[in-house]
Amino acid sequence: MNTTDPYAGERLQESPFHPRLQALNIRNAWASWNGYKFAEYYYDAEYEYFCVRNSCGTYDISPMQKYEISGPDAEAMLNRMVTRDVAKIKLNRVAYCVWCTDEGRMIDDGTIFKLSSDKFMLTCGSPCSAWLEKSVFGFDGVKVADVTDNLAALSVQGPTSCAVLKNMGLIGIDAAKRFDIMRFPFHGDTLMVSRTGFTGDLGYELWIRPALALELWDELYAAGADYGIQPYGEVATNMARLEAAFIMPAMEFNEALRTVHFEHDQTPFELNLGWLVDFDKPHFSGRSALLREKKRGSQYALTKLDIEGNKPAEGSYIYKNKRCTRKIGYVTSAMWSPAVKANIALAMIRTEHLQGQLWAEIYYEKELRQYSRVARCTRKEKPFWAPARARVTPPPDY
Amino acid sequence: MKRYDSIIIGAGHNGLVCAAYLARSGQRLVVLEASETAGGLGASREFHPGFHVSVAHTINHFSRKIASDLKLASYGFEASPKLLPTVGLSVDTKHVVLHQDAISGTSARDSESYHDYARLMMRFAGLLRPFWLKTMPRIGNNSLAELMTFAHAGLNLRRLGKNDMREFLRVVSLPARDLMDEYFDSEPLKALLSWDGLVGSKLAPRSPNGAVLTMLYRMSGESKGAHVIPTGGVKSLIESLMTSAATAGAEIRSSAEVDRILIEGGGAGLVARGVRLIDGETIEADRVISAIDPQRTFLDLVGVEVLDIGFTNRIRRLRCDGYVAKLHLALNGLPEFDGLGRPDGRMIIAPDMDAIEYAFDDAKYGECPQNPVMEIVLPSVHDASVAPTGRHVLSAHVMYVPYRMKGGWTNAARDLICERAIDTIARYAPRIREHIEHRELLTPMDLEQIFRVTGGHWHHTEFAMDQLLMMRPTYEAAQYRTPIPGLFLCGAGCHPGGGLMGGAGHNAAVEILR
Numbered sequence A: 001m002n003t004t005d006p007y008a009g010e011r012l013q014e015s016p017f018h019p020r021l022q023a024l025n026i027r028n029a030w031a032s033w034n035g036y037k038f039a040e041y042y043y044d045a046e047y048e049y050f051c052v053r054n055s056c057g058t059y060d061i062s063p064m065q066k067y068e069i070s071g072p073d074a075e076a077m078l079n080r081m082v083t084r085d086v087a088k089i090k091l092n093r094v095a096y097c098v099w100c101t102d103e104g105r106m107i108d109d110g111t112i113f114k115l116s117s118d119k120f121m122l123t124c125g126s127p128c129s130a131w132l133e134k135s136v137f138g139f140d141g142v143k144v145a146d147v148t149d150n151l152a153a154l155s156v157q158g159p160t161s162c163a164v165l166k167n168m169g170l171i172g173i174d175a176a177k178r179f180d181i182m183r184f185p186f187h188g189d190t191l192m193v194s195r196t197g198f199t200g201d202l203g204y205e206l207w208i209r210p211a212l213a214l215e216l217w218d219e220l221y222a223a224g225a226d227y228g229i230q231p232y233g234e235v236a237t238n239m240a241r242l243e244a245a246f247i248m249p250a251m252e253f254n255e256a257l258r259t260v261h262f263e264h265d266q267t268p269f270e271l272n273l274g275w276l277v278d279f280d281k282p283h284f285s286g287r288s289a290l291l292r293e294k295k296r297g298s299q300y301a302l303t304k305l306d307i308e309g310n311k312p313a314e315g316s317y318i319y320k321n322k323r324c325t326r327k328i329g330y331v332t333s334a335m336w337s338p339a340v341k342a343n344i345a346l347a348m349i350r351t352e353h354l355q356g357q358l359w360a361e362i363y364y365e366k367e368l369r370q371y372s373r374v375a376r377c378t379r380k381e382k383p384f385w386a387p388a389r390a391r392v393t394p395p396p397d398y
Numbered sequence B: 001m002k003r004y005d006s007i008i009i010g011a012g013h014n015g016l017v018c019a020a021y022l023a024r025s026g027q028r029l030v031v032l033e034a035s036e037t038a039g040g041l042g043a044s045r046e047f048h049p050g051f052h053v054s055v056a057h058t059i060n061h062f063s064r065k066i067a068s069d070l071k072l073a074s075y076g077f078e079a080s081p082k083l084l085p086t087v088g089l090s091v092d093t094k095h096v097v098l099h100q101d102a103i104s105g106t107s108a109r110d111s112e113s114y115h116d117y118a119r120l121m122m123r124f125a126g127l128l129r130p131f132w133l134k135t136m137p138r139i140g141n142n143s144l145a146e147l148m149t150f151a152h153a154g155l156n157l158r159r160l161g162k163n164d165m166r167e168f169l170r171v172v173s174l175p176a177r178d179l180m181d182e183y184f185d186s187e188p189l190k191a192l193l194s195w196d197g198l199v200g201s202k203l204a205p206r207s208p209n210g211a212v213l214t215m216l217y218r219m220s221g222e223s224k225g226a227h228v229i230p231t232g233g234v235k236s237l238i239e240s241l242m243t244s245a246a247t248a249g250a251e252i253r254s255s256a257e258v259d260r261i262l263i264e265g266g267g268a269g270l271v272a273r274g275v276r277l278i279d280g281e282t283i284e285a286d287r288v289i290s291a292i293d294p295q296r297t298f299l300d301l302v303g304v305e306v307l308d309i310g311f312t313n314r315i316r317r318l319r320c321d322g323y324v325a326k327l328h329l330a331l332n333g334l335p336e337f338d339g340l341g342r343p344d345g346r347m348i349i350a351p352d353m354d355a356i357e358y359a360f361d362d363a364k365y366g367e368c369p370q371n372p373v374m375e376i377v378l379p380s381v382h383d384a385s386v387a388p389t390g391r392h393v394l395s396a397h398v399m400y401v402p403y404r405m406k407g408g409w410t411n412a413a414r415d416l417i418c419e420r421a422i423d424t425i426a427r428y429a430p431r432i433r434e435h436i437e438h439r440e441l442l443t444p445m446d447l448e449q450i451f452r453v454t455g456g457h458w459h460h461t462e463f464a465m466d467q468l469l470m471m472r473p474t475y476e477a478a479q480y481r482t483p484i485p486g487l488f489l490c491g492a493g494c495h496p497g498g499g500l501m502g503g504a505g506h507n508a509a510v511e512i513l514r
């Protein structure tokens, strides 16, 4: 690197996998995530999406924020911070969690890995150290370390993902149940594999010391050559997660600590995450506010919609009537789903109107001209995409 | 096991006021005090054989309503004692004396201005008076009663008339220095009049937003801000409160230090159900009322695990560093102050506004002031029982002495500030050293340890805009209730604040009995 670079401190950091990502990023379509250079797509987003759904894709999640939380009271500290009961997470298991402000507004979501009885890893999309510093205060023996830069992480997702890992020599990986953690020797070090992901399909996440990132990549790609392994970027991730009805920050929810306008953030109940809120726990941050909301009912509900026609309802308002005079909600994410072959969307709808008719006013463009159409929406209870193989152990072989 | 309606932690005057009200309403309750004696910062303590003193050495705004509700006069608390003159000591012996609305030792112009100044300040103090003995409204979602508190203040503000109203809004956030410069020429007079706006706070004459409000708070009582030492001393206030509470049926236990507030949790959430003492004894009650400071209450006795993270952070960030040290001298005779008759007043050593400011500057950076400023009384002049016959006690509030001393508090550092304080007194009472039998200097850190008050802070936590009214100690705990059902606060860290006033104990009792 040029030592006289005046912008040295501002340039995007490169992930431990960067040399390989760089070579494969034919389109040079880079974006950034938490200060890391990060691919929007490599060659063609749709193509990458189809790889994830039909064979297997890899997604660099090294920029995800990772914190190691350790000490005798680590469990108590996390238990007070997140809404779920951390005591119920078994050793070598992962749990999806959310954490809230005192007012019960969602700060972020993420996963907690139970690495030993007094050591956990918390991962999340945005930096969380300030909140962790506040959360750990008073738990004298607990240490919080930001290990983001000490751990390279690669998500391997899709129907052939298990076969690829087996082929790579990870014997026994097919025995891992959803949210299990397994460890394998790797070049004198340890490769941690969790059966987790953000696509709603069969998939794993691999965690390794950055110095071994390229060896891991090369062995994985060698093993995956016959299984259609391909890197995928942000765009394909977003398509897959929407089919799985997973929420995305800055789409479905606005992180509470970065929300300026009153109640422009969300609560777990509004986001359909009530199942993560464990009132059997006598206390966690935001509990009283959430209990009040539970008793009183929520203002909004995140709703899965199947919409007439094929025009994605991006940015649409939802109305109570076809004439579009009673606005009752707004679409947060929308797309034509190739896997489901449906026009799908997630929308925040005022709970008191959930049972009635739902109409989306869709705007779309055809060669610079704007058109609009009003389409009937049908509520869906289940995620749009939830194949059995995502849950089955051992997963079907390919 | 006995079961109580209420447990009160801490037998400071606020804990005792609250106890007396609750006991009078029929509650079965116990007050648990860690020390051997009740009274907290108002407790009388033997600091040298035969010599007694309390940290708080004068009273200036103890509520008359509370005294009469609790019949304190019949239990030995003198209702209208003699007002102490306040004396601004001057090395040239031209002392400024303020006594019963009259000043002497300054120019005619200053005396004249003083009347304008006093009139205005009394009007403003009257405007704020309704606030001190009321629960502050919550922010947002107010009940009718809460709105009335606001309405009442608004009405009072209107009643002031347009000119005074505008003046109030202008003056209330002025630094003490600007207010004094506006009215007076005499530096000792300015220093003397600002004293009650500054003492006990992290404020100096040039600091904005606080001094005037503190002054008005201290003028809320019947004595219009003048100080008194009742015939039986400050301890007669504590003793009468104890008798009042005990007569109404309250149990008061000393040497009973609470180690933990017991919080029980189930599906319905948390609730305070009692306390555990350091010797392991547990005591149960329907509610626990903490008369100790908010940081200790929440961070030490409750524990963060049962508190929300944002709330914990606000409690942790409360500003609690004290800046007042106590100097106690056991004297073998009555000291003579040059140019002053019997030293029966409240003497201020602060030659001018800058002297106060410089002393604060040192302390701000964790150093002892080169030239400390202070307030002195001789309690033994008013209550002979505090010292052996013919002997005397000198009690001084020495400012500004930092809680966080650079390099930490050592004996050497303590001796240094003690010597500086005595040297300072010797400028006005040159033979003072000949009288000293024993000296004791308590730094804010010593006060913290002896009296179990975070930071050794006068008001338990800073009396300042960000921690006042519906923000005291912080929102979600500013109406004596706390986020934990069954746990209440009633000490100086609550609205209205510290000083021997009784407001917090009274207001909490009203809230609990509502």
Ligand SMILES: Cc1cc2nc3c(=O)[nH]c(=O)nc-3n(C[C@H](O)[C@H](O)[C@H](O)COP(=O)(O)OP(=O)(O)OC[C@H]3O[C@@H](n4cnc5c(N)ncnc54)[C@H](O)[C@@H]3O)c2cc1C
Binding pocket: B009, B010, B011, B012, B013, B014, B015, B032, B033, B034, B035, B038, B039, B040, B041, B042, B055, B056, B057, B058, B059, B060, B061, B256, B257, B258, B259, B291, B292, B296, B322, B324, B325, B326, B397, B447, B451, B452, B453, B456, B457, B458, B459, B460, B490, B491, B492, B493, B497, B498, B499, B500, B501
């Ligand atoms: C240096 C100094 C000088 C002052 N001078 C004056 C003055 O001249 N005039 C004036 O009006 N005010 C003065 N004040 C302020 C006044 O003394 C206080 O604001 C007032 O005493 C506070 O009363 P309180 O009842 O709220 O609490 P405190 O008086 O602090 O009482 C709290 C009680 O709780 C007890 N306690 C603490 N922890 C526990 C526990 N875990 N278990 C059981 N008990 C516990 C303590 O031992 C103490 O007795 C002064 C303050 C200071 C620091």
